[in-house]
Amino acid sequence: MRRAALVAIGTVAGLAGVLSYSDGSVPVPIGLAASLPSTEPSDPTSVTAAPSSTPSIASRPSTASPSPTRSPLRRSSSSASPSSVPTAAPEPSTKPARTQRPSASATARPAPSPSPTRTRTPKPTPTPTPSTSSPQPGGDGEYRGTAVAHRYGTVQVAIAVQNGTIVSAWAVVYPTGSSTPYSQLAIPKLSAETVGATSANVTRVSGATLTSNAWNTSLAAAMTKAGLLP
Amino acid sequence: MSVGSRPGLGTDGLVSYAGPGDWQQRMHVEPVWGTHVVLDVRAPELPPDVDDLLAEAVSFLHQVDAWFSTYRADTPITMYRNGLIELERTPSIVQSVLEACAGAKQLTDGVFDPWAVPGGVDPSGYVKGWAAGVAADMLHDAGIPNVCVDASGDIAVHGRMSADEEWAVGITNPYDTQSVIRVVHLPDGTAMATSGLYERGEHIRDTSGGTSVHYDSATVVGPDAGLADALATACLVEGPRCNRWFVGLDEWSVYLVKDGRAEFFGPAFL
Numbered sequence: 001m002r003r004a005a006l007v008a009i010g011t012v013a014g015l016a017g018v019l020s021y022s023d024g025s026v027p028v029p030i031g032l033a034a035s036l037p038s039t040e041p042s043d044p045t046s047v048t049a050a051p052s053s054t055p056s057i058a059s060r061p062s063t064a065s066p067s068p069t070r071s072p073l074r075r076s077s078s079s080a081s082p083s084s085v086p087t088a089a090p091e092p093s094t095k096p097a098r099t100q101r102p103s104a105s106a107t108a109r110p111a112p113s114p115s116p117t118r119t120r121t122p123k124p125t126p127t128p129t130p131s132t133s134s135p136q137p138g139g140d141g142e143y144r145g146t147a148v149a150h151r152y153g154t155v156q157v158a159i160a161v162q163n164g165t166i167v168s169a170w171a172v173v174y175p176t177g178s179s180t181p182y183s184q185l186a187i188p189k190l191s192a193e194t195v196g197a198t199s200a201n202v203t204r205v206s207g208a209t210l211t212s213n214a215w216n217t218s219l220a221a222a223m224t225k226a227g228l229l230p
Numbered sequence: 231m232s233v234g235s236r237p238g239l240g241t242d243g244l245v246s247y248a249g250p251g252d253w254q255q256r257m258h259v260e261p262v263w264g265t266h267v268v269l270d271v272r273a274p275e276l277p278p279d280v281d282d283l284l285a286e287a288v289s290f291l292h293q294v295d296a297w298f299s300t301y302r303a304d305t306p307i308t309m310y311r312n313g314l315i316e317l318e319r320t321p322s323i324v325q326s327v328l329e330a331c332a333g334a335k336q337l338t339d340g341v342f343d344p345w346a347v348p349g350g351v352d353p354s355g356y357v358k359g360w361a362a363g364v365a366a367d368m369l370h371d372a373g374i375p376n377v378c379v380d381a382s383g384d385i386a387v388h389g390r391m392s393a394d395e396e397w398a399v400g401i402t403n404p405y406d407t408q409s410v411i412r413v414v415h416l417p418d419g420t421a422m423a424t425s426g427l428y429e430r431g432e433h434i435r436d437t438s439g440g441t442s443v444h445y446d447s448a449t450v451v452g453p454d455a456g457l458a459d460a461l462a463t464a465c466l467v468e469g470p471r472c473n474r475w476f477v478g479l480d481e482w483s484v485y486l487v488k489d490g491r492a493e494f495f496g497p498a499f500l
Contacts, residue, residue, distance in 0.1 A: 190470055190486075190493040195403070195411045201248045202413055203270060203391055206383045206424040206449060207402025 251392040262291045270378040283372045287365045294361040311350030331356050334460035342464040359384035359423050359459025386421040386455040404447040421455030425462035444469035445488045451498040452482035
């Protein structure tokens with residue numbers, strides 16, 4: 001039963017915030033009800049099968065992006081001069097109204113003007129091939145959700161399960177033919193996992209200020225000891 | 231680094247430093263803004279004037295203090311807060327940062343609000359991340375391909391950590407600050423900020439009146455360091471509904487921790 005729920009959730013929620021679990025905890029995506037697009041009118045004309053080798057298409061960096069992601073701040077900052085100024089990142093026109101439902105805000109949102117996006121190294125996400133076979137409910141394997149129609153087309157998401165945990169989710173059917181990628185119109189879904197300490201091979205840590213400062217201070221002390229800092 | 235553990239959490243919390251591999255590396259730690267900023271530059275071959283470039287970036291960090299410190303009486307921001315000068319008379323960079331803060335306020339439905347603090351507008355919640363991003367851009371634009379600037383947890387990167395790996399940054403465990411709970415690989419040109427109250431009490435003021443926050447820790451990854459800084463604070467306060475701010479922001483990722491559970495979305499956490 002829980003398995004079925006996972007499939008259904010993956011169907012509608014998988015595109016925006018693809019479920020990715022790395023531990024053995026019970027995966028319970030949260031915050032789903034607020035943004036289910038399944039009640040939207042259908043547009044069956046724009047359905048096509050996704051390449052099976054493309055996991056979580058919608059969560060990939062898109063080629064169109066509204067201004068906040070491309071603030072002049074990071075482009076114009078090659079010098080410290082006052083001319084290298086940042087500007088307000090988000091435009092009012094792209095701001096969804098607070099009271100709107102997620103689907104309504106999606107429709108009210110103007111199509112973002114295309115802007116260049118950095119090439120991104122894809123994350124090494126597991127990419128199992130979607131299978132048409134039906135694994136035993138509750139067992140390891142790949143599960144396909146039902147196709148769900150909404151305003152911008154139809155979406156069907158598949159998940160791969162190992163040891164009761166979703167290890168990958170991807171779209172097998174997603175809308176095409178629109179100038180606006182589907183992912184532009186989805187509110188990111190929150191996935192969940194249990195927090196636990198992990199081994200890490202890192203250059204830096206990001207935490208509340210004092211912790212990070214402690215890391216940096218400690219680093220400075222070590223470097224001083226090593227003769228790397230005056 | 232000591233190994234931290236806590237009942238209910240994993241015991242495997244070893245944190246180790248990831249070096250540059252075969253690349254050359256130069257690291258500088260600068261005391262500024264009452265904290266430490268780390269500049270970490272790496273390349274197969276660093277430019278011969280790398281120390282000069284680092285010095286320029288460091289001088290920018292101190293210039294930021296001279297523009298934006300609210301602890302000094304002689305800065306434009308303090309003079310503006312005290313009504314001694316008009317906004318139009320402040321340096322244009324101060325005006326621009328305040329405009330960016332206004333944008334972040336609008337994006338977050340007013341949850342991030344530098345104007346709601348006592349004593350007048352205080353853009354500190356944006357400036358630290360922003361300055362880290364600018365410093366990283368300066369070094370990168372000067373010809374250093376791989377740069378990481380860490381302003382006490384507000385981190386901005388260019389390039390990669392090593393030939394084999396993108397910049398790897400740990401998210402501090404809010405329940406045990408000696409360990410990390412997640413490693414994030416930051417793509418070229420992105421930034422990361424974490425906000426939390428777990429160590430210094432309520433230094434974030436909820437603009438709706440109280441001082442309560444929803445999460446124990448909030449981390450935001452995205453292509454704009456200043457906005458990441460502001461959004462981390464806003465998400466910490468707002469709770470799960472913060473995801474509505476990220477509609478269309480496909481490059482942004484969020485990792486939120488509460489009561490030993492994490493909620494997350496975005497490409498950085500796939």
